[in-house]
Amino acid sequence: MTDKTLRIEDAIxxxxxxxxxxxxxxxxxxxxxxxxGFCNTGCRDKFEAAIRxxxxxxxxxxxxxxxxxxx
Numbered sequence: 001m002t003d004k005t006l007r008i009e010d011a012i013x014x015x016x017x018x019x020x021x022x023x024x025x026x027x028x029x030x031x032x033x034x035x036x037g038f039c040n041t042g043c044r045d046k047f048e049a050a051i052r053x054x055x056x057x058x059x060x061x062x063x064x065x066x067x068x069x070x071x
Contacts, residue, residue, distance in 0.1 A: 006028040006029070006030065006035050007025075007028075007035070008023065008024075008025040008028065008037060010035040011023055011028060011035045011036060011037035012034045012035065012036060013036060013037055014037075015039075016037070016038045016039035016040075016043050017036075017038070017043075017047070018038065018039070018043040018046065018047070019038075019039050019043060021039035022039065023037025023038055023039060024037070024038070024039055024040060026041060027039060027040050027041050027043065027044045028044070029044050029047065029048055031047075031051065
């Protein structure tokens with residue numbers, strides 16, 4: 001995240017990608033530099049956890065085999 005205050009009017013979406021309900025001003029996050037909105041903080045937090053999980057999996061996959069102790 002950044003120190004910039006996230007604003008609902010900057011969101012790239014109007015409905016929550018999880019629930020399909022309208023987004024809320026207290027449930028915004030940044031993804032790839034864009035403001036993404038969710039209907040509540042639970043949906044936002046679920047999204048952020050999923051992103052961290054997949055970014056970690058990609059990071060682990062991209063580690064050279066020698067660094068993993070596999071030659």
